[in-house]
Amino acid sequence: MTESGLPGAIEQVGAFESTYMPRHDVDVTETTRHDVRWREDLALLGACGVRRVRYPVRWHRVERTGGVLDWRATDEVMEHLSDGGFEPIVDLCHHTSYPRWIRSFADPAFGPAYLRFVAAFAERYPEVGAYTLFNEPFTTFLLCGQEGLWPPYHRGLSGMLDLARNVLPAVARASRLLREVRPGARHVYVEACERHTSAGRRGDAMAAYANDRRFFFTDLFVGRQVDPGPGRPFVADVLRAGGEDLLGMEPGHVDVLGLDYYAHNQWHWSGAHRGTTLSPSPVPLADVIVEYADRYRLPVMLGETNVRGFASDRATWFKYTLEQCERARDAGVALDGYCWFPFIDSCDWDSLLARCDGRVDPVGVYWLDPGADLARRPSEMSEAYTMAARGLPSTALPAYALRPPVSERLRGYLPHMDHWEWQPAPGAPAPVEPPARRAELRIP
Numbered sequence: 001m002t003e004s005g006l007p008g009a010i011e012q013v014g015a016f017e018s019t020y021m022p023r024h025d026v027d028v029t030e031t032t033r034h035d036v037r038w039r040e041d042l043a044l045l046g047a048c049g050v051r052r053v054r055y056p057v058r059w060h061r062v063e064r065t066g067g068v069l070d071w072r073a074t075d076e077v078m079e080h081l082s083d084g085g086f087e088p089i090v091d092l093c094h095h096t097s098y099p100r101w102i103r104s105f106a107d108p109a110f111g112p113a114y115l116r117f118v119a120a121f122a123e124r125y126p127e128v129g130a131y132t133l134f135n136e137p138f139t140t141f142l143l144c145g146q147e148g149l150w151p152p153y154h155r156g157l158s159g160m161l162d163l164a165r166n167v168l169p170a171v172a173r174a175s176r177l178l179r180e181v182r183p184g185a186r187h188v189y190v191e192a193c194e195r196h197t198s199a200g201r202r203g204d205a206m207a208a209y210a211n212d213r214r215f216f217f218t219d220l221f222v223g224r225q226v227d228p229g230p231g232r233p234f235v236a237d238v239l240r241a242g243g244e245d246l247l248g249m250e251p252g253h254v255d256v257l258g259l260d261y262y263a264h265n266q267w268h269w270s271g272a273h274r275g276t277t278l279s280p281s282p283v284p285l286a287d288v289i290v291e292y293a294d295r296y297r298l299p300v301m302l303g304e305t306n307v308r309g310f311a312s313d314r315a316t317w318f319k320y321t322l323e324q325c326e327r328a329r330d331a332g333v334a335l336d337g338y339c340w341f342p343f344i345d346s347c348d349w350d351s352l353l354a355r356c357d358g359r360v361d362p363v364g365v366y367w368l369d370p371g372a373d374l375a376r377r378p379s380e381m382s383e384a385y386t387m388a389a390r391g392l393p394s395t396a397l398p399a400y401a402l403r404p405p406v407s408e409r410l411r412g413y414l415p416h417m418d419h420w421e422w423q424p425a426p427g428a429p430a431p432v433e434p435p436a437r438r439a440e441l442r443i444p
Helices: 034-048 072-083 110-124 137-146 157-181 201-222 233-240 285-296 311-330 380-389 411-417
Strands: 012-015 052-056 087-091 130-132 186-192 195-198 256-260 266-271 274-276 300-304 335-339 367-369 375-377
Touching: 012 034, 012 380, 034 072, 034 375, 034 380, 052 072, 110 157, 137 157, 137 186, 137 201, 157 186, 157 201, 157 233, 186 201, 186 300, 195 201, 201 233, 201 266, 201 274, 201 285, 256 285, 285 300, 285 311, 311 335, 311 380, 311 411
Parallel strands: 012 052, 012 335, 052 087, 087 130, 130 186, 186 256, 195 266, 256 300, 300 335
Antiparallel strands: 266 274, 367 375
């Protein structure tokens, strides 16, 4: 039930981006100045009517020196969250957010150090009721271990599997540890939510391969049987690459499955190694949510979503994704919440964090004003978000005509929205133009 007391509404969950860039020794919490303006940001979130929040605990700052844990800044934030009536879902490792003295996810020191950190956090903050132990394992292993975009810059399937076998069993062990020492706390396991289609026979094999791949690490983590066979081409490739040991991994514990969904998560393949994230006919998000819920038989949360664009574009995508969550819930899915990620604009994700220029990424509920020391500004998006957080359904939210380039990127989604009454987009230019260029991953 929402703050307003209206039954049936999907609860809004706030979030703050924090990914650490070891190469630059800076994180997104710092580039967005949330590290010094967190009280202001949480006050804005609370004023919207939101109480649950995905909140980062920055291991890379807590343990700057191995074995020396400095909790002072975390103590201050955690006390403030408690006093303010917030319910944090603590994010203990978000992508490459490990201490700099750990060389990478390939470092054998990662597992023991990570388990020590998780145990120390659980002992210090027994009141915390929800955890995300490791954000998006598949995406992280892919970008670090197969595509060579993040440290340790490995390439190829064997590189991805090397990182997975060094990290995933440690995360599973941490989940079992928390279940033992904090049985009332919930593990929100957050992973990318994908779906792949093809344009005829030339793309069929790649779509089947990618549709198998998207489930692989979650299957391992929850203990779902993973058998090679004609329906599991990625698993067969894993075995050829020497990954049989991963199939015997001891599973972890999951209470809620967080599904991170963006418009580019529906790939469309035209050939064996040729695909595009601009699917001409994506299936409705509700169908994808139902697919994951049926597979894993767990409560699910929309763990992340946003769209890079004008504030009115974001409000329209918010209406669409919230409506789709309502439809999934009405189809019988146990939906635990909806998280627009992040609450304030991010920085530098237009380069997938390859650069650290403090370039504002227009994706937040509140936008950051580069001309005013990143002052937090309201918009059509923050108005729609507040309406939903206070209990109004998606039908009460406005639908604004999309602007380029978002109108082109979301063209395939328009048939899902043809029952809406559209409003013209507000005439004032957005404070932050969507980037003229964007980083887009094309995965062989």
